[in-house]
Amino acid sequence: MKIEADLHVHTVASGHAFSTVGEIISEAAKKGLKMVAITDHGPGLPGGAHPYHFWNLRILPPELNGVRILKGIEANIMNADADLDLGVDYLQNLEIVHVGFHPSCGYVSGSAKQNTSVLIKAMDNPFVDFVVHPGNAKFPIDPEALVEAALEKGVALEINNSSFLPTSSRESAHDFDLSVASLAAEKGLPVILSSDAHLYTQVGVVDEAMKIAMDAGVKSEQVLNTSVSKVLDYLTKRRNQRLK
Numbered sequence: 001m002k003i004e005a006d007l008h009v010h011t012v013a014s015g016h017a018f019s020t021v022g023e024i025i026s027e028a029a030k031k032g033l034k035m036v037a038i039t040d041h042g043p044g045l046p047g048g049a050h051p052y053h054f055w056n057l058r059i060l061p062p063e064l065n066g067v068r069i070l071k072g073i074e075a076n077i078m079n080a081d082a083d084l085d086l087g088v089d090y091l092q093n094l095e096i097v098h099v100g101f102h103p104s105c106g107y108v109s110g111s112a113k114q115n116t117s118v119l120i121k122a123m124d125n126p127f128v129d130f131v132v133h134p135g136n137a138k139f140p141i142d143p144e145a146l147v148e149a150a151l152e153k154g155v156a157l158e159i160n161n162s163s164f165l166p167t168s169s170r171e172s173a174h175d176f177d178l179s180v181a182s183l184a185a186e187k188g189l190p191v192i193l194s195s196d197a198h199l200y201t202q203v204g205v206v207d208e209a210m211k212i213a214m215d216a217g218v219k220s221e222q223v224l225n226t227s228v229s230k231v232l233d234y235l236t237k238r239r240n241q242r243l244k
């Protein structure tokens with residue numbers, strides 16, 4: 001199994017990441033990737049990109065060095081109503097929207113039951129495309145309820161490579177993501193394997209996430225980012241659903 005698209009990458013605009021769009025795209029081209037999503041942290045994360053950043057993503061060309069660029073965000077959950085940190089006026093112009101829990105963004109972690117219900121509420125937001133790094137001891141959730149809701153709402157989940165690196169701030173991600181991936185494998189839920197790169201060298205690196213997917217029995221058909229066309233089909237479906 002090999003990925004064609006890395007759908008979760010940060011630039012200097014995130015405030016705590018260290019590479020530019022140019023560095024990321026040339027690395028992606030060098031590694032043979034066909035698509036990269038630029039998904040900087042939303043304004044709710046301390047140091048995150050300003051709303052104008054997301055508005056001005058329009059100046060990025062759709063393709064650079066033969067690599068298709070998707071313009072996106074990793075949005076934050078601000079409160080128990082699962083409000084996001086970027087308004088609809090901005091979200092509607094983006095091609096890909098991730099949502100995930102991050103500390104210091106407004107929503108304070110509660111019980112697994114509470115966190116799960118907030119994440120499920122976030123999935124009801126028609127602009128949300130993917131739930132990222134579900135495994136995080138700081139925000140415990142119920143894997144079964146999450147996978148059930150994702151299936152019902154047609155939202156794919158991410159297996160996040162950076163969660164498993166020794167430098168990660170997300171504890172216990174391995175066991176948790178393995179159980180999410182096993183449930184996803186069993187039920188045929190689509191997933192993505194992403195680098196969550198905060199430095200250009202990490203672009204396209206998903207070895208650890210791939211290992212979890214394989215150990216869990218996830219099939220390559222289920223992994224959306226093994227093919228650019230599968231990614232685009234999925235995103236089109238999400239957008240059509242939004243118009244209903």
Ligand SMILES: [Zn+2]
Binds near residue numbers: 074100102132133
């Ligand atoms: Zn994140």
Ligand SMILES: [Zn+2]
Binds near residue numbers: 008010074196
């Ligand atoms: Zn990220």
